[in-house]
Structure formats: C-alpha cells, structure tokens
Amino acid sequence: MRLRKGKRRQADDRAGADLRPQPPAGPPGLAVELRGVRRQYGRGAGTVHALAGVDLALPRGTFTAVMGPSGSGKSTFLQCAAGLDRPSAGSVRLGGTEITGMKENELTELRRSRLGFVFQAFNLLPSLTVEQNVLLPMRLAGRRQDRGRAAEVLAQVGLADKARRRPGELSGGQQQRVAVARALVTDPDVIFADEPTGALDTGTAAEVLGLLRHAVDTLGATVVMVTHDPAAAAWADRVLFLADGAFADHLERGTAEQIAARMTALTGRTRAMAGAGTGAGVAA
Template sequence: MALRRGRTRAGAGAPDAPGGGPAVELRGVTRTYGRGRGTVHALRGIDLALERGSFTAVMGPSGSGKSTFLQCAAGLDRPSAGTVRLGGTEITGMGENKLTELRRTRLGFVFQAFNLLPSLTVEQNVLLPLRLAGERPDRRRAAEVLAQVGLTDKARRRPGELSGGQQQRVAIARALVTRPDVIFADEPTGALDTTTASEVLGLLRSAVDLLGATVVMVTHDPVAAAYADRVLFLADGYITDRLERGDATQIAARMAALTTPVYEGAGA
C-alpha cells in the first residue's frame, strides 16, 4: 500500500524550520553511562549527516548502540559529547521546554508498540500532537493523513477495534500530521506479521518518495532495512559499515560480518 500524494511536503509547516542543510546531523557524538569500571560506552564518536527526503535504516547486534543512537538523534537523550542538529537547528544545549516543543512540532515518532491512547478515537489520536503543541486541532488535516494511510473510514473507531497493522498505520498518520522534519521509527514492524509489515514499510517508503519526508528507522530485520535508501551498521558504539540500496540478502550478509573496529573515531 502506498500513500496518496498530499498537498504539502513534510516539514513545510514546522515553525522556525530552516530551509537548507541536512535533516539529521551528528558530529563527534558520544554517550556513556555510569562511571569508573562500570562505564558503558554506548556511542563512541558518531559523525553523520542525513539529507532531507531520505530513508535510513540503522542495524546492529544487541548492545551495539542502536537505541541510544536513535534517542540522541531524536533529542530523547542528551549525548555526553558532540553536537546534534535537526533540520538545521542545534538541539544539544537546548533547554528541556524548547526541546519538548521541537519534538512535538518538528519530529514524528513510530514505535513497535503503537503507543495509541485506547480511550481516544483514531482521529483524536492522530490530532494529539497538534493538541500537545497548543495548536487548534485541524480535522481536515487529520482526514488528509488518514486518507494517505488508507484509513478514511476508521476515524471514529478506537484503537482496540483495529488490527495491529491498522493501529500502526494510525501511528504513521499521527507522525505525519505536523509535517515533521524527521520521522524516527523504532522497530515499527516488530509486532506485525510479514504481510502487514510490508504494508507499513511501504507507507514509510511512500512518505519519503511522495511527501518528501525524512525517515530514520532502527530495525533488526534485513527485509525491513531493504526498503531504505541506505543502511548504517552499528557495532560497539561505532558506525562500522554502510550500504546504499542493498537488498535483504546483501544486508543480512553485512550484518553477519559485523566486527568491532580497533581504531578510534570510526564513523560514517
């Protein structure tokens, strides 16, 4: 299933969003947890720039730093060192209130567990980011994004009345409603069967191709990663490899060959 072409490209409605530069940029980003002998080096100097209108998958073995990478890139966690820029705005030293506002207005999130509020209708769930941002709920905008994900007739339903795939499509509509600079997806197909996962990945691919969205997706699945323009491979907090437009077989082979670099400063 593909998105229907919308009226406005992603990011166009974001307040104070600069017009140029990468959608996501990390420079010298490290993240450590704990102290002394118990210190964990989750990220070890990430240098990366992802252009607007691109789809990037991030893969790696358990403990490689995938989740920490996504959290730092999305402003959900602060790096120990280095800088993060989203849509041209540096967020590293941003105060929590401004950072929360930025996440609500200029970022979209899609999670494995859907994270829909069961007491709200589909339409109300989609409009929630606008409400949280203090904006007037725009039912026409909700109808637009629900049409794009093929759920026009489900606006009045509640999440419990939908299948898992339909709930994830609602989550994608919610992520698109603010026309964000970047959509961050964390294992978005982890709870779905193969056919439904393919539909959801097709929606994310179409968000990039038709709406100009930027998607950064963490996944363990080579088939899911094959929908992306590029795959970044993480191991022990480093980006150790990358693959442009790879198929699932190539991606699986790169994953199998992952090794931890023995030099400092490995990056993209």
Template sequence: MASRRRTEPAARTEAARTEAARTEAARPSPFAVELRAVRRTYGRGDAAVHALRGVDLALARGSFTAVMGPSGSGKSTFLQCAAGLDRPSAGQVLLGGEDITGLSENRLTKLRRSRIGFVFQSFNLLPSLTVQQNVLLPQRLAGRRPDRRRAAELLARVGLERHGRRRPGQLSGGQQQRVAIARALITDPEVIFADEPTGALDTGTAREVLGLLRHAVDALGATAVMVTHDPVAASYADRVVFLADGALAGELTRPDPTTVADRMVALTASTAGPGRLGAAA
C-alpha cells in the same frame, strides 16, 4: 590620510565576511539530521557503558535511512540522541542545521512536538481516544488548532478512512501501526524516527507499513530514520548505516535483503566473543 586609506579596505573586508556569515547562516541546511562526534556514556569509572563512541553522520533531507547493528551496538541510543530524547555526553546533534544539543528541556519538548514524528514498535496509541483523536494529538500538544480535514486525509492515505471513530483496541496490530504513521505525519515533521516499527507485525502487514514509510519519503518529502533488525525492512531504505560497539561500522546504498543479511552476519561475528564490554543497545 594614508592611515585612513589603509583601514577602509580592512573595514570593507570585515563587513563582507560578516555578510557572508549571515548568508551562510540563513541558507537552509541540506541535511535533516547531523551527528558530530557524538558520544554517550552511562555511568562512571569501571562501570561506564560507552553506548556511542564519537559518531559522525549526516542524513540528507528527503532520504530514508535504516540503522542496523548487533545487539548492544548502540542503535537505540543513536535514535534517542538524534531525536532529542536523550542528551549526548559530548558532541553535537543538529536538526535542519540547528544545534539542539544545548536546548532546555522545554524547548526540546516543543521541538519534538512540532518538528519530529515518532513511530514505535508498541504503537503508543491512547486506548481511551478514537483513531482520529490519536492522530490529532500531536497538534493539540503543540498548541495548534486540530485540523480534522488533514487527519481524515492522512487516514485515507493509510487506508483507514472509515475507522476514525473507532478505538485502537478495535483495530488489528497493522491497523494500529498505520494510525501511528498518520499521527507521525500530522504536524508535517522534518524527520520521522521509527524504532523497530514492524517488530510486532506479521510479514505481509510489515511490508504494508514499510510501503507507507517509503511513500511518506517519496511522495510527501519526509525524511525517515528507522532502527531495525530486519534485512527486508532495511531494504526499503535508500541507505543502511551499521553500528558496532557504539561506532559506525560501514554502510550500504540501494540495499537488498541478501546483502544486508550477509553484512549483519559478518558484523555480528566480528563483534562476538569474550571481552566485549561497554556497549549498549
């Protein structure tokens, strides 16, 4: 009888731990994206390129983060690993608390189509489709019924409500990037990844596009992660994260263009010179 009394508390304790673990697993993560000790190496031996060297970073939901660094710092590799476009050599990438590192290519493809939006420097619009059809494309690829009303609403948000039937070639570069932002938002993604989204635009148009990304975060609750080399573009973010030689090299909150530019000048100077090997863009 005494032995039975001793085991019952232990059983209750174990049950409590199990229930606590289930509760923790069910609780939504406060982070949209997490990188845990992420490494990415290309090649082997003396020819190996260490693009990322153990990056630890957590990005809160509903935040706008800019990623900057000198050429060869690992910015593009960071974005590709965080977005599930490339697999880390080591470490973990989590999207909304879910570890996506070991997912099959098919599951990664489905995840990118339904939970992630992309905006690229080159727009990546299909010239044979109309503007509205380009916006609706992610829904079609995700196997969803095209929501033309939602597409019209997003085109109105980006100032293109009268351009839905046009082809991308009939639009300016800034207008095409607006279409790309509407396309990125059509599936209500958890995260929008933007890779130099203003690199091909003039200053005035770039500011309009950045304002739309800022609006997506502030008004629509999106999370945005933007790789950029432009201090003005970075100043639209809540936080700027700096990379150098594949590792984190500091950050700024509430950035302004001058402070960002000064930090980039110092960072570039510190990483310049002979003997700097093994990093990638």
C-alpha cells in the same frame, strides 16, 4: 507534505522565536546531523560507552535504516538523534536547528511540532478515537486541531473510514497505520521509527514499510528507522551498521540478502573482538 511547510513555520513563529530554524552551520538541506556524538553512562571502570563518537549527515527526503548487533548502541543513537536523550559530548542538529543545548521544555516543543515517531508498541491512547490519536501531536503542541489534515493523512494510510473507531477495534497493522498517520500529521522535519514492524506479521509489515517509503518518495518525508530485520531495512535508501557505538559499515539500496550477509559478518567480527578482550562495553 512540502506544500504545507509554510503553514507549519507560521505556527512555529507564533509559538516563539526559540523554535525557529536557524541557518545550518553545515551543508544545506540536511534533516539530521550528528558531529562527534558520544554517550556514556557511569564512571571509572564501570563506564559504558553507548556511543563512541558518531558523525552522520542525512539529507532531507531520504529513508535511512540503522542496524547492528545486540548492544551496538542502536537505541541510544535514536534517542540522542531525536532529542530524547542528551549526548555526553558532540552536536546534534535537526532540520538545521542545534538541539544539544536546548532546555527540556524547548526540546519537548520541538519534538511535538517538528518530529514524528513510530514505535513497535504503537503507543496509541485506547480511550481516544483514531482521529483524536492522529491529532494528539497538534493538541499537545497547543496548535489548532486540523480535522481536515487528519482526514488527509488517514486517507494516505488507507484508513479514511476508521476515524471514529478506537484502537481496540483495529488490527495490529491498522493500529500501526494510525501511528504512521500521527507521525505525518505535523509535517515533521524527521520521522523516527523504532522497530516499527517488530510486532507485525510479514505481510502487514510490508504494508507499513510501504507507507514509510511512500512518505519519502511522494511526500518528501525524511525517515530514520532502527530495525533488526534485514527485510525491513531493504526498504531504505541506505543502511548504516553500528558496532561498539560507532558506524562500522554502510550499504546503499541493498537487498535483504545482502543486508543479512553484512550483519552476519559484522556480528562475527564483534564477537571475535569481544572474545579477544578488545571490545568496549556498549548499551543497546
């Protein structure tokens, strides 16, 4: 993937100066940087503090899993980090570009050209072929649809012979492989994965997670994955644990058993605080 950075940046230059990466204000080589990010909904007594001041710096070429009890702010974190939702306060930088103050059309272009997404529900268009689904981010970004690049990423996910098929002709695991190929096709700064194995059986989930791990180790990708599954999180370099809208713990290269134990302890502490009346209202 890194060998194609020049081509992507040339395309970004043609798209306009607004999308050109600016020199990062923080440490170099960061793919994701959040500083003092807060997100609240509502006002007064009904205010929900979904994120309560998140600070995070993720280097390029890393695989990070984010976990937390129900209502801890995982989904809100992913949405703010990926530019799908705007924080109430704080700063978000992706690939060195400050996105917090971007206009909506600028954010849309950035998401299409420089971010990849993998969702639990696959989100493939049933009327399009596998190849057309993979090329969709290029099409939406107004870029030339590179069929050679589509063939390359489909081969990387083991679907070189499925380009002419439609999603309905594939298994759930194969459809998620298509989604991974679609996320890789633009050589993005970051791939955001939201419960990517939630709809898959254990064996198929391991195959998909292996693809994300391979993308990091071999292709230089950066992956940020929200998951509730300790076995899935164990594929990551680092697991971050959210509680009440803030990061409360982390674990480097943990096993599924170690991650599950941390989650159990964190959930117990969160329930105890809520029972004592000290827990703040948060969103999922």
